[in-house]
Amino acid sequence: MSADSSAPPTAAVTPVPERAAAAILGSMILLILLLVAVLVQTTWVDPASASDVPPAQPAGYAHR
Helix, strand or coil: CCCCCCCCCCCCCCCCCHHHHHHHHHHHHHHHHHHHHHHHHHHCCCHHHHCCCCCCCCCCCCCC
């Protein structure tokens, strides 16, 4: 099987219109910002509760 370099490609690639590219890029940036906001909201710790002492272990807990 020989490769013929003069043969046209089987699928022509058409450029994406500038407006569509801007819409895709804008939606990707918006999605990234929303996901970062969700991540920050779910992992946020109130500074006042961060200094609290963890609860003591129950008296009936056996240590080895």
